[in-house]
Amino acid sequence: MASHNDTVFAFGSNGSGQLGLSHFEDISTPEQSSLSGCTVKQIAAGGNHTLMLSEDGNVKLQGDDGHDQTIVRYLSEVDWRVAQLSATWNASMLLLQSGKVLVCGEGQNGELGLGSEISHITSCMAHSVTVLSNGEVWGWGNGRQGQLGEPAEIVWSPRQIQGLTFSAAKVVCGKDFTCVFGNRRESGQVAMFGPKRDRFDLHLNLPSMVVPGWKDVATSWGSIYILRDDGELLGFGRNDHGQLPPPDLPPIEAIAAGSEHCLALTKAGKVLAWGWGEHGNCGEPTDSNGDVKGRWNEVEVPYSVRAVFAGCATSLIVTSAHIEHSGGQG
Amino acid sequence: MADNIYDEIEIEDMTYDPTLQIYHYPCPCGDRFEISIDDLRDGEEIAVCPSCSLMIRVVFEVDELPKPEGGSAVQTAATQVVAA
Ligand SMILES: [Zn+2]
Numbered sequence: 001m002a003s004h005n006d007t008v009f010a011f012g013s014n015g016s017g018q019l020g021l022s023h024f025e026d027i028s029t030p031e032q033s034s035l036s037g038c039t040v041k042q043i044a045a046g047g048n049h050t051l052m053l054s055e056d057g058n059v060k061l062q063g064d065d066g067h068d069q070t071i072v073r074y075l076s077e078v079d080w081r082v083a084q085l086s087a088t089w090n091a092s093m094l095l096l097q098s099g100k101v102l103v104c105g106e107g108q109n110g111e112l113g114l115g116s117e118i119s120h121i122t123s124c125m126a127h128s129v130t131v132l133s134n135g136e137v138w139g140w141g142n143g144r145q146g147q148l149g150e151p152a153e154i155v156w157s158p159r160q161i162q163g164l165t166f167s168a169a170k171v172v173c174g175k176d177f178t179c180v181f182g183n184r185r186e187s188g189q190v191a192m193f194g195p196k197r198d199r200f201d202l203h204l205n206l207p208s209m210v211v212p213g214w215k216d217v218a219t220s221w222g223s224i225y226i227l228r229d230d231g232e233l234l235g236f237g238r239n240d241h242g243q244l245p246p247p248d249l250p251p252i253e254a255i256a257a258g259s260e261h262c263l264a265l266t267k268a269g270k271v272l273a274w275g276w277g278e279h280g281n282c283g284e285p286t287d288s289n290g291d292v293k294g295r296w297n298e299v300e301v302p303y304s305v306r307a308v309f310a311g312c313a314t315s316l317i318v319t320s321a322h323i324e325h326s327g328g329q330g
Numbered sequence: 331m332a333d334n335i336y337d338e339i340e341i342e343d344m345t346y347d348p349t350l351q352i353y354h355y356p357c358p359c360g361d362r363f364e365i366s367i368d369d370l371r372d373g374e375e376i377a378v379c380p381s382c383s384l385m386i387r388v389v390f391e392v393d394e395l396p397k398p399e400g401g402s403a404v405q406t407a408a409t410q411v412v413a414a
Contacts, residue, residue: 125356144343197338221358259358278382279359290383312360313382 007036008043008052016048018063035060046087046105051094057081059094066090124173125221125259127155135167136160137180145176147194164191174237175221177202181214188212205236218257220275227255231267241276242293249296258310261292263299263317265308271317272296279313334385335376339363341390344377353377357384370395 009030010019017024020033035043038054045051049063059082081097091105091112103112116132123129127141127148138158139148146152149161166182166189173179176197182189192206200222216227222238231251235244241260249272254265261275261282273282274297278290283297303319310316336358344353346367353370354362354377361381365374365388373392378385 142343199337259360276358312358314360 004039005037006040008033008040010035013048016064018045018048018050020050020060020062033062035062042085044085044087044092046092047089049087049090049092051085051087051092053082053085057083057097059085061092064090120170122171122173124219125175127173127178129161129171129173129178130158131168131171131180135169137164137168137171137178139178143194145194146196147173147176147178149193152194152196161193163193165189166191170217172217172219172224174202174219174224179206179217179219179224181217184212184214186212188214200238202237216255218255218262220257220262221259223257223262225255225257225262227252233264235262241289241291242295243275246274246293246295254308256308256310256315258314259312261310261313261315263308263310263315264296265305269305271299271301271305271308273299273315276313281310281313281315334383335387336363336384338387338389339377341370341388344388346396353388355386357382359384367395371398 010021010033011027011030012019014021014024014026020035021031035050035052038056038058040052041055042053043050049061049065052060080094080102082094083097084095086093088111091103091107094102096102103114105112107114116134116136118130119133120131121128127139127143129137129139131137138160140155140158141148143149143155144152148155148159149163161178164180168180169183170181171178176195178193180191190206192203195202202224213229214226215229218225220238220243223235223243224237225245226234228234231253233245233249233252233255237244243260243262245262249264251267252264253267256263258281261273261277264272266272274292274295275282276290277283277286277292282292283299285297286292299317301317301319303321305317306320307318308316309318339355341353344355346353351368352364352366354364357363357379359379359382361379363377363379363386365377370388370390371392375388376385377388
């Protein structure tokens with residue numbers, strides 16, 4: 001592209017320096033602006049700020065920055081190749097060549113299009129769900145089992161899950177369902193979305209199992225776990241590999257659900273594991289099917305345990321040990 | 331045997347790999363259940379995971395599978411079915 005350097009002349013209102021001059025006076029005779037010096041593709045203006053897009057995709061800004069509407073100047077080191085600009089009174093919109101939109105500035109009436117802040121996010125095999133600060137639940141991904149509400153279909157961009165009658169506090173996802181919990185201190189509200197084909201009677205068992213005063217909730221691909229404040233662990237759903245809590249568990253401090261197994265950190269600091277353990281993820285022993293069913297294994301590590309996590313036939317124990325690490329793998 | 335059927339999955343929910351000529355679907359072990367399109371055409375309905383003992387039953391109609399290479403007008407229609 002044959003590039004040349006344009007020179008921009010500006011005049012008019014300039015109380016915030018939006019004309020890019022060396023002063024803040026209004027003028028009626030055009031003066032050379034600092035927006036000069038590149039090939040201009042577009043200029044857009046807000047209430048008191050001006051944005052200029054050059055042919056090579058860079059953006060220059062002048063004027064009021066009281067609402068961070070020109071904060072994009074700090075992002076200029078990143079390769080935000082910009083295709084087009086626009087501005088509201090106190091905000092700037094940058095359409096990137098990638099098709100994404102970068103926004104900055106003030107959005108008291110939704111100008112930034114960002115919605116509420118996201119307070120919680122979770123995912124399972126093929127869908128993700130967020131809880132917003134206003135209690136709404138939005139999700140995307142595979143919703144063919146109704147896990148993203150109606151209509152049950154693949155959802156390509158975030159969509160609000162309709163039909164929720166309370167403000168969500170936490171949400172957990174199984175492979176084919178989403179389970180939304182209300183404030184844990186109050187009435188113990190809960191709502192299930194999906195699965196349409198409910199092979200493990202999640203809908204049937206849910207109402208009687210949910211209690212106020214839950215401490216944490218978790219899901220495997222087909223089971224739901226509810227940890228109560230007093231350390232009792234409830235569970236319902238899929239149990240063909242012993243995924244549900246075995247009887248007579250000691251008081252539990254924290255839980256982690258993998259795809260088809262569960263880890264628990266007891267109040268006494270021990271790690272227990274049960275469920276589908278074919279890959280060793282529930283420790284030893286397992287039965288001939290690779291399951292730890294109706295019982296648990298205690299998994300020992302030589303340090304004080306801080307937390308447990310679990311994945312697809314994987315188990316992770318976080319300890320507070322300080323050990324010299326030999327650096328990452330190359 | 332039936333105990334090892336982890337799930338029943340509609341073929342629309344599986345991913346088709348045209349290079350390997352297989353349908354696949356995630357397994358909770360981290361690998362994936364697989365079945366070749368030829369096996370499906372032969373009426374086989376169990377997809378297995380190479381890394382664990384779990385398997386799934388594929389829900390499908392043989393008539394609605396993409397037709398083998400070599401068809402002409404028919405093949406075009408079948409390809410659209412896969413993409414849908
Ligand atoms: Zn597997």
